[in-house]
Amino acid sequence: MRILYLADSYRPSRSACANRTCVLVQALRDAGHDVRVLASTDSLIGAPEDYQPPEYVTFFKTYPLVEKTLVNRLRNNFGGAYEAVKSAKRLGNFDLVVCTTPPLLLTSSAVKIAKAKRAKLVLDVRDIWPDVAYEMGSFAPNSLYGRFFAHEARKAYAAAALVASVSPGKVRKLKDRVPNGDVILIPNGIDESLLDNEDDLALAEHLRLEESPVCVYVGNIGLAQGLGTLLDIAKVRPSVRFLLLGDGADRTKLQERVNREGIGNVEFCGTVDARGVYTLLKRAAISYVPLVSSRLCDSIPTKMYEALACGCPVLLAASGDAADLLDACGLGKHASPEEPSALLAAFDWLMAHPFSDKERATASAWVVENHSRQRFAKHFVKEIEQLESCHA
Structure with missing residues (x-):
């Protein structure tokens, strides 16, 4: 044809x-x-x-x-x-x-x-x-x-x-x-070509990914993501570094809030290529995957597939189809974006219960096999x- x-x-x-x-x-x-x-x-x-x-x-x-x-x-x-x-x-x-x-x-x-x-x-x-x-x-x-x-x-x-x-x-x-x-x-x-990448050691050193626990967000910084929930968590967990990579309609607004409220553990790191995404997700403690509302119950963000395939535990602020997929995989926790206390509790649980290398590898293989x-x-x-x- x-x-x-x-x-x-x-x-x-x-x-x-x-x-x-x-x-x-x-x-x-x-x-x-x-x-x-x-x-x-x-x-x-x-x-x-x-x-x-x-x-x-x-x-x-x-x-x-x-x-x-x-x-x-x-x-x-x-x-x-x-x-x-x-x-x-x-x-x-x-x-x-x-x-x-x-x-x-x-x-x-x-x-x-x-x-x-x-x-x-x-x-x-x-x-x-x-x-x-x-x-x-x-x-x-x-x-x-x-x-x-x-x-x-x-x-x-x-x-x-x-x-x-x-x-x-x-x-x-x-x-x-x-x-x-x-x-x-x-x-x-998951686009399987993502897993063909090699670590970008220069990027890992530049972002100091080995120095302390890192929670990353990689993707569009726009209206549908509702990233204010991530800043809420960062504000009360100063010992964890929060790296936001990407650009979009809400970036300036979020940066202004970070400056206004003095949230010193949040860094806006610009955009990265596929190799950079792979490097971040292989090394981060948590990947944050949010939707702005639980009413978006039939949406599954692509970034969640990418994180799971790289063996990175996911903190999901969503319900519906995305939560079902995360439950099936088992590498993460989820809560409604309208429930900040539940999101914070899920974040704390993930930080206190790190997944083993075997669990991460099993989850990665499951995503590639099934998705x-x-x-x-x-x-x-x-x-x-x-x-x-x-x-x-």
Whole structure:
């Protein structure tokens, strides 16, 4: 098949979207399909000046989302949706259009492209919009935003021949919304290539990872993470160093709170590459994995798979699907993000009961065996090939 894969971001970006899309695209290419990736120029933020994309990747222009304000997001999403349709016209015909979402507005582009190319449409739903906005308290269902995004979602689901999503809870929710009910589970899991890295000894020395117990957070520092809960713990546990690695909309606000309240054991360390992530998770005492609300019960943060695969115990501030997975693995503790005393108790338990090297290795092997992103990607390919054969 000739497949157009439409995404908000792709390599060289290390975003959750890019990480998932890269593995799924590679699986399709390994199966012999001609895949063309169409991604936004946000993918290039922070890339080396001499970066050259693979021949099968095209970037459509959009307003750069460096500062994630509401106005910038709207300019980015609406502009990107328009430019994606323009760019697709130059790429020829396709048998299939795959679109990963969010952003939800990109699905409107995918619907138009699929219709123009007379191609079937597959949606890969990483977060269900507008539901996730309701759960975070960003806006209400009856608001202008709520009505608009709900309308866009209904249009996309009606046009899709197949919908994939990342957690059991999301699949259950989507089955009631997709007219043909054809919704499959393609979890995120661990990208096995992360475990091929070697320790970055210079980074370990720079961050002084061997000097004292370290609790790390690695990922987007944004609205959905609710990292204020981590600062609450750090404030009352000064003997532990808390390292935050990443960037996002809430970083400045969190730094201001750290300075204002004099929380001296919290350090913002910037961004790191995959080797840096591996190094941190192999050496940290705890990896903190939060969601801002327990209402996000069908979300499983990718960073939890990464921590567990590296044998790093997880303190999870979440409930639902993510908590179930952590219980199955056994390498960590969880509590609701709305219960600070329970989170602190879980943190203290993890610090007082360090897991053995054997327990860490067993957990790592379990995650790779049961939650390999590469294995899930092969299942995705089979579903798409079956979809094509059924409609040939």
